[in-house]
Amino acid sequence: MADPAIDDFYAVIPAGGIGSRLWPLSRADAPKFLHDLTGSGQTLLRDTWDRLAPLSGEGRIAVVTGRAHRAAVERELPGVPDHNVFLESEPRDSSAAIGLAAAILVRREPDVIIGSFAADHVIRQTRQFEFAVRQAAAVAREGYICTIGIQPAEPSVGFGYIKQSGELIVDGAPEAYMVERFVEKPDLDTAKQYFADRSYLWNAGMFITRADVLLAELAVNEPELHAGLIELAEAWDDRDRRGPAVDRIWPGLKKIAIDYSVAEPAAEKGRLAVIPGHFDWDDVGDFASLSKLNSGGGRNELAILGEDARVLSDASSGIVVSQTKRVISLIGVRDIVVVDTPDALLVTTTENAQRVKGVVDALKLTGRGDVL
Amino acid sequence: MADPAIDDFYAVIPAGGIGSRLWPLSRADAPKFLHDLTGSGQTLLRDTWDRLAPLSGEGRIAVVTGRAHRAAVERELPGVPDHNVFLESEPRDSSAAIGLAAAILVRREPDVIIGSFAADHVIRQTRQFEFAVRQAAAVAREGYICTIGIQPAEPSVGFGYIKQSGELIVDGAPEAYMVERFVEKPDLDTAKQYFADRSYLWNAGMFITRADVLLAELAVNEPELHAGLIELAEAWDDRDRRGPAVDRIWPGLKKIAIDYSVAEPAAEKGRLAVIPGHFDWDDVGDFASLSKLNSGGGRNELAILGEDARVLSDASSGIVVSQTKRVISLIGVRDIVVVDTPDALLVTTTENAQRVKGVVDALKLTGRGDVL
Incomplete structure (x- = not known):
C-alpha cells in the first residue's frame, strides 16, 4: 500500500x-x-x-x-x-x-x-x-x-x-x-x-x-x-x-x-x-535535451515526437517534432532538429539548440511576432 | 537587329x-x-x-x-x-x-x-x-x-x-x-x-x-x-x-x-x-545543383527560392525552397537543403542531394504515394 x-x-x-x-x-x-x-x-x-x-x-x-x-x-x-x-x-x-x-x-x-x-x-x-x-x-x-x-x-x-x-x-x-x-x-x-x-x-x-x-x-x-x-x-x-x-x-x-x-x-x-x-x-531546456530525453541518449537515434508523425529517415539522427500531417523526409542529416508546426518551421542542430532563443528575439524585432 | x-x-x-x-x-x-x-x-x-x-x-x-x-x-x-x-x-x-x-x-x-x-x-x-x-x-x-x-x-x-x-x-x-x-x-x-x-x-x-x-x-x-x-x-x-x-x-x-x-x-x-x-x-539534376545555381556558387550563401518566402537564417548555408507562407528558421546548419511544401517536407544536405530519388522510391514502397 x-x-x-x-x-x-x-x-x-x-x-x-x-x-x-x-x-x-x-x-x-x-x-x-x-x-x-x-x-x-x-x-x-x-x-x-x-x-x-x-x-x-x-x-x-x-x-x-x-x-x-x-x-x-x-x-x-x-x-x-x-x-x-x-x-x-x-x-x-x-x-x-x-x-x-x-x-x-x-x-x-x-x-x-x-x-x-x-x-x-x-x-x-x-x-x-x-x-x-x-x-x-x-x-x-x-x-x-x-x-x-x-x-x-x-x-x-x-x-x-x-x-x-x-x-x-x-x-x-x-x-x-x-x-x-x-x-x-x-x-x-x-x-x-x-x-x-x-x-x-x-x-x-x-x-x-x-x-x-x-x-x-x-x-x-x-x-x-x-x-x-x-x-x-x-x-x-x-x-x-x-x-x-x-x-x-x-x-x-x-x-x-x-x-x-x-x-x-x-x-x-x-x-x-x-x-x-x-x-x-x-528541465527540458532546449531541443538537445528533448532529443536526448526521447531517444534513450543514443547518438545515432532519431527521436520522433508527434501524434501521427509521418517521418521517413535515411541515416539521420537528432529529433523531429511533427505537429502537421506532412510527410517529413530526412536524408543524411546528423544531430538535426526539425520542428514542423502549421505556421513555422525550425531547422537546426542539437549543438545549436541554445541559440533558438535568439531566433525568437529576432522574430520579435523583425515584425514576425505572429508566430511567437 | x-x-x-x-x-x-x-x-x-x-x-x-x-x-x-x-x-x-x-x-x-x-x-x-x-x-x-x-x-x-x-x-x-x-x-x-x-x-x-x-x-x-x-x-x-x-x-x-x-x-x-x-x-x-x-x-x-x-x-x-x-x-x-x-x-x-x-x-x-x-x-x-x-x-x-x-x-x-x-x-x-x-x-x-x-x-x-x-x-x-x-x-x-x-x-x-x-x-x-x-x-x-x-x-x-x-x-x-x-x-x-x-x-x-x-x-x-x-x-x-x-x-x-x-x-x-x-x-x-x-x-x-x-x-x-x-x-x-x-x-x-x-x-x-x-x-x-x-x-x-x-x-x-x-x-x-x-x-x-x-x-x-x-x-x-x-x-x-x-x-x-x-x-x-x-x-x-x-x-x-x-x-x-x-x-x-x-x-x-x-x-x-x-x-x-x-x-x-x-x-x-x-x-x-x-x-x-x-x-x-x-540540367538542375538535384538540389545541390539548384543551390549552386541560385547562390552564385558561394559556399557560405543561403539560396532562397519561393515567392513570399519568410526565411530567417543564422549562420546557415545551402538552399531553402518555400512553397508555403510559413516562417522558416535555420540556425547553424551548413550546406542544408530544406524544401517546404504544403504536404511534404525534405531536410537533407547538398552532399546527399543525389539520394533524394531513393526517398521517392521508398515513399512508393511504403504507401505514401499521395505526396509524389
Missing part, C-alpha cells in the same frame, strides 16, 4: 514561462508545460500533478498561472479546486508566484508546509522523488527552507549547482544536508570537478518550506514585494476584492527569482537544507 | 520527366519543367521556349508532353499552335518522343531540320547558345547528326561526356568537330583528366539533325520502334485516327534513350558532329 499524503503539506505548481528555446513548439499561447514532451500521452503539467497528488492529496495542489492559461490548466487538471488556481495578470517571476501562494495558503492554514515544483520539468523514478519530498517536508517542519538537489548524472554546464556541506540531523530525513552555497552554471572544466566531487547537486528549483518561514525570509530581503503579496492575499478569498487587488498590486511587484530573494540569503544564514534527489530529472 | 530565324529549322521540346531528385518540389503533377528554378519569374519550359523562338519562329516549336500536362503547357506557352503539341499517353523515353516529332514534321516538310532541347535545363548567355544552334543547323544541313556539347566549367562527375575528334569543315560552322565517342559519368579522377584535356564536352542531350536522317538512323538500329512511329505519324494529322493510333501503338514502343538508339551508333559510323557550347548550362 502506498504511503498516505503528508498531512500539513500543500503542493504549489508555478505554471509560467513559455520555454523560448523550444520555439516553435512552445508558444506564448501554448507554453512548454502544455505539451507532451516525453511521449507519455499527457502534458508535463499533468505529469507534475500526478507526481504530487500522492504527496499532498488532490485537493491540496495549487497552480499559479497566467490568466490566459486558465482554461487550458483547468482542462488538463479537472481535479483542481477553483480556489486553488491562482491567476497572475502578467508574469512577475518566481518570487511573486510562489510568494503569493505562500501568502494565500498561510492564511488558510498557519503551519502549512508548501513545496514548489515547476510545471514543465521531467522526472523519472517517482518513488525516489516522493521519498525526497517526504524527507524535505520533515526538514521544513523544523523551520528550515529545504531544497531538493539532483545528484548529477553527468558534468552538465546547463544547470546551476548547490554545494552541500555538513549533515543535518532531522528525524524522517536520513539524507538531509545543510547548503553551503549556490553556484551559477559552470564551464565544462568546473562542471567536471563538481561531478567528481559528489557534493555538488543540480539546482532544480524545488523548494519545500513552511509558508510562514518563506514569507519571513522574503520580508527581510524584499520588504516591498512581501508587503504587496500580503495585501493581495488578504483580499484574495473575497471574490469582489480579488480582481481589483490583482490589477492594482500585481503589475508593480518586483520581478526576481526566488533563488535570489529567498534561497541564497537563507543559505548564507545557515537556514537552507538540501535533500539529494536520486532520480532522473530534466 | 537580331538575326532572322533559321528557315528550315523546327525546334522540338520534349517536356517529360518528373525530376525525382527534386522531390518534393517536383511532383508527378508538377514536374520540373513547370517550375521557376532560377528566380526568373517564369517556368523552365517558358525559358526554353523564349530561347528557341528567335531561332525557329514561334510557329515552329513543337512540344512533346504527357496528356496530363497539356493544360499546363498551353497555359505556359500561349503562342504554341495546337498542331504543334504532341501528346503522349504515357512516358516512353526520348527515342519515342523525339522520333515521333521527327516522323510528324518530316511529313509536313521533307527537308526539315529539327533541334531537340529538354524543357527543364537552364542556360545562360543566350547569344552563345544561339550561335551554337545556328552552327549545328549548318552541320545538320550537310546530313550529319549534330549535338551541342558544353565546354565544362569544372570536373563534374554528374554528367556524361562527349569526346570530340577532328575538325569538321562546314560553311557557317567554324567550330564544328566530329565526335569520337560518348562516355558515361566518370569518377572524379577521370573527370579531372577530361577537364584538363579540353576535348571532352558535357553531353547536354541537344541534337540537331535533319528529321529524315534521324529517322533513317533509327530505322537501322530500332526498326520496330521506327515502324511504330511512322505508322503513328501517318495517322497524326487526321483527328479521327490520331487518338486510337496513339492508344494502340504508343504503349508498345520500346523505351530507350535517343543517345543509345541514334547518337552513339551514328558516332561509331562517323555521322555525329559536335559544336562546343560556350555558355553556362545546367
Whole structure:
C-alpha cells in the first residue's frame, strides 16, 4: 500500500514561462508545460500533478498561472479546486508566484508546509522523488527552507549547482544536508570537478518550506514585494476584492527569482537544507535535451515526437517534432532538429539548440511576432 | 537587329520527366519543367521556349508532353499552335518522343531540320547558345547528326561526356568537330583528366539533325520502334485516327534513350558532329545543383527560392525552397537543403542531394504515394 499524503503539506505548481528555446513548439499561447514532451500521452503539467497528488492529496495542489492559461490548466487538471488556481495578470517571476501562494495558503492554514515544483520539468523514478519530498517536508517542519538537489548524472554546464556541506540531523530525513552555497552554471572544466566531487547537486528549483518561514525570509530581503503579496492575499478569498487587488498590486511587484530573494540569503544564514534527489530529472531546456530525453541518449537515434508523425529517415539522427500531417523526409542529416508546426518551421542542430532563443528575439524585432 | 530565324529549322521540346531528385518540389503533377528554378519569374519550359523562338519562329516549336500536362503547357506557352503539341499517353523515353516529332514534321516538310532541347535545363548567355544552334543547323544541313556539347566549367562527375575528334569543315560552322565517342559519368579522377584535356564536352542531350536522317538512323538500329512511329505519324494529322493510333501503338514502343538508339551508333559510323557550347548550362539534376545555381556558387550563401518566402537564417548555408507562407528558421546548419511544401517536407544536405530519388522510391514502397 502506498504511503498516505503528508498531512500539513500543500503542493504549489508555478505554471509560467513559455520555454523560448523550444520555439516553435512552445508558444506564448501554448507554453512548454502544455505539451507532451516525453511521449507519455499527457502534458508535463499533468505529469507534475500526478507526481504530487500522492504527496499532498488532490485537493491540496495549487497552480499559479497566467490568466490566459486558465482554461487550458483547468482542462488538463479537472481535479483542481477553483480556489486553488491562482491567476497572475502578467508574469512577475518566481518570487511573486510562489510568494503569493505562500501568502494565500498561510492564511488558510498557519503551519502549512508548501513545496514548489515547476510545471514543465521531467522526472523519472517517482518513488525516489516522493521519498525526497517526504524527507524535505520533515526538514521544513523544523523551520528550515529545504531544497531538493539532483545528484548529477553527468558534468552538465546547463544547470546551476548547490554545494552541500555538513549533515543535518532531522528525524524522517536520513539524507538531509545543510547548503553551503549556490553556484551559477559552470564551464565544462568546473562542471567536471563538481561531478567528481559528489557534493555538488543540480539546482532544480524545488523548494519545500513552511509558508510562514518563506514569507519571513522574503520580508527581510524584499520588504516591498512581501508587503504587496500580503495585501493581495488578504483580499484574495473575497471574490469582489480579488480582481481589483490583482490589477492594482500585481503589475508593480518586483520581478526576481526566488533563488535570489529567498534561497541564497537563507543559505548564507545557515537556514537552507538540501535533500539529494536520486532520480532522473530534466528541465527540458532546449531541443538537445528533448532529443536526448526521447531517444534513450543514443547518438545515432532519431527521436520522433508527434501524434501521427509521418517521418521517413535515411541515416539521420537528432529529433523531429511533427505537429502537421506532412510527410517529413530526412536524408543524411546528423544531430538535426526539425520542428514542423502549421505556421513555422525550425531547422537546426542539437549543438545549436541554445541559440533558438535568439531566433525568437529576432522574430520579435523583425515584425514576425505572429508566430511567437 | 537580331538575326532572322533559321528557315528550315523546327525546334522540338520534349517536356517529360518528373525530376525525382527534386522531390518534393517536383511532383508527378508538377514536374520540373513547370517550375521557376532560377528566380526568373517564369517556368523552365517558358525559358526554353523564349530561347528557341528567335531561332525557329514561334510557329515552329513543337512540344512533346504527357496528356496530363497539356493544360499546363498551353497555359505556359500561349503562342504554341495546337498542331504543334504532341501528346503522349504515357512516358516512353526520348527515342519515342523525339522520333515521333521527327516522323510528324518530316511529313509536313521533307527537308526539315529539327533541334531537340529538354524543357527543364537552364542556360545562360543566350547569344552563345544561339550561335551554337545556328552552327549545328549548318552541320545538320550537310546530313550529319549534330549535338551541342558544353565546354565544362569544372570536373563534374554528374554528367556524361562527349569526346570530340577532328575538325569538321562546314560553311557557317567554324567550330564544328566530329565526335569520337560518348562516355558515361566518370569518377572524379577521370573527370579531372577530361577537364584538363579540353576535348571532352558535357553531353547536354541537344541534337540537331535533319528529321529524315534521324529517322533513317533509327530505322537501322530500332526498326520496330521506327515502324511504330511512322505508322503513328501517318495517322497524326487526321483527328479521327490520331487518338486510337496513339492508344494502340504508343504503349508498345520500346523505351530507350535517343543517345543509345541514334547518337552513339551514328558516332561509331562517323555521322555525329559536335559544336562546343560556350555558355553556362545546367540540367538542375538535384538540389545541390539548384543551390549552386541560385547562390552564385558561394559556399557560405543561403539560396532562397519561393515567392513570399519568410526565411530567417543564422549562420546557415545551402538552399531553402518555400512553397508555403510559413516562417522558416535555420540556425547553424551548413550546406542544408530544406524544401517546404504544403504536404511534404525534405531536410537533407547538398552532399546527399543525389539520394533524394531513393526517398521517392521508398515513399512508393511504403504507401505514401499521395505526396509524389
